[in-house]
Amino acid sequence: MILVTGGAGFIGGHLAEKFVRDGHAVVVLDNLDPFYDLDIKRHNIECAREAAQNGPGSYEFIEGDIRDDDLVTELVDDATFVFHQAAQAGVRTSVKNPRTVTDINVEGTLNVLDAARNSTVERVVFASSSSVYGKPSYLPYDEDHPTTPVSPYGVSKLAAENYVRVYGDLYDIPTVALRYFTVYGPRMRPNMAISNFVSRCMNTESPVIYGDGTQTRDFTYIDDIVRTNSKLLDTDAADGEVLNIGSTDNVSIATLAEVIRDTIAPELAIEHDERRTGDAEHTHADVTKASNILCYEPTENIRSGVQRFIAWYRENREWYEPLVQSS
Template sequence: MTNVLVTGGAGFIGSHLAASLLEAGHTVTVLDPLDPYYDLRIKTHNLERCREIGGDCFQFIDGSITDEELVHSVVSSHDIEVVYHQAAQAGVRTSVENPKKPHEINTTGLLTLLLAADEHGVHRFVNASSSSVYGEVEYLPYDEDHQTVPRSPYGVTKLTGEHYCRLWNEIYDVPTVSLRYFTVYGPRMRPNMAITNFTSRCLNGDPPIVYGDGQQSRDFTYIDDIVDANLSLLETSDCDGEVVNVGSTRTITIEELANHVIAETNAAVGIEYADAREADARHTHADVTKAGELLDYEPTTGIRDGVSQFVDWYRSNREWYEPLVFASRAGESSPSQTS
């Protein structure tokens, strides 16, 4: 049994990871400020699920990673051995509109955690990074040696975080690894993402809205594969100081994705097109050779099977989830198609 801290553990990826750790018998502490970036009822639902699974092995602490005193207290008082740092101010376009918030959380907050990890002897620090660090495409698929020229403040903060983790490994001997996630999706995902919005609109007889010409392509990664990559880091130390891609290895255009959702929902609709959105990458595609070598990682769920599973989940959870999707759509004129 390992004492694990999951920052951002009330969110989509963090809650799936926390639940899997609890199912494996570990003690999990979640630190999350419950930021209303999207409807808090989703985060409350995520936490309730973790409590049901973990019982006394689960604890939730309402607080921010930018609170230095709180972070040190949590790491020391809970004897934290492994940190899974999933907390972040997500959203490429959100960062363009307000660059200061992602810097404060994604950079300053990360530094606070790394300082605590060093002072209190954390055995492993896993940092959630993003394919947004790549930016401009030199070649595809991206391997970890590809140039990193982020196109948004969000991508810059994620790249900065990777460098801090590398330095903490080299200078302070904190075992760190950064996992570069490629657009993650699945049950309980953020309600303002493309797959969620396509599914919601199609089930209600509305056309999915594609921004741009629809030929931009994405490497969508199913949540179970992301969790598996993270859990493997409890067993290996071969990747200290490394950055590692975690993707599906296969791509789909946004237009193809919309058509697939239409087919899965049996919707009698076509696609509606709108203006392209600023700062979105044109293409993403992960080379996961390194993840296979270091983490024995092999993605198991392709985008078409994953979308089918998500649509089934959406239908089964429509009563509580769909109103939150509607609320998100009302508050954001252009749902994200990336991260």
């Protein structure tokens, strides 16, 4: 059995659906926190259930919290693999509530690791983040770059990642930590820049950039994340490792807005507003290590990935757009 914590969220939902389609028995644990729009979570659950109905895999959804150590222990005891995606997401949310993000992201991860320590689980895959790097000493970030996060979210991910490493070393638990770089694609969180830019342009409203737009991101398409996680079902080559999973396609927020604007409504001007607290200035992934160990190669650059997302957005606009506009 594969356990996916946070499996009703964006990345976890895609992972669960993929594993089910590939014929695995999947159990999802998610607390349905309304921070992440519940309509999207329910949609993710239904996609995985539909996959189970139409294929050889099975799917079970359990509403619960990773801070519930008894529940986590019970589920991990039955698992062969654990994909630990559950977390309190959101840099700005962490700035407002640093203790909450620590409680969920660090204490929750310890519950998973304690359960794995006393089980026969074959591998724990931890969803880390490029937020652990913070201010760049150089770019692109390789895995040896200093970790100086600039938000409580980044601190919590780094602390959890270190616990994953230590538990792996001390208690002989096969663990892998994947540092994701700004993941996007169908069913993404509606409050992300890409979905917001697309929504505004489709409604002939100027996209709004927070700050001057010179900040850069390494946007990673969801399919590349799913494919990498799936490989970890069949190889131990990455056990004990921390790996960057990005696109290598570093673009400015201004360029992102322009690409989306030019595709949908080129007549619109681009507007600016005050920059938000806690956002990193730049992110850019060096994926050499993941390439060497897992033959990782990103398949989408920002232009092709955005085109795919816009096509999906048009097809799902009726239910998805109201979520974007209310976020």
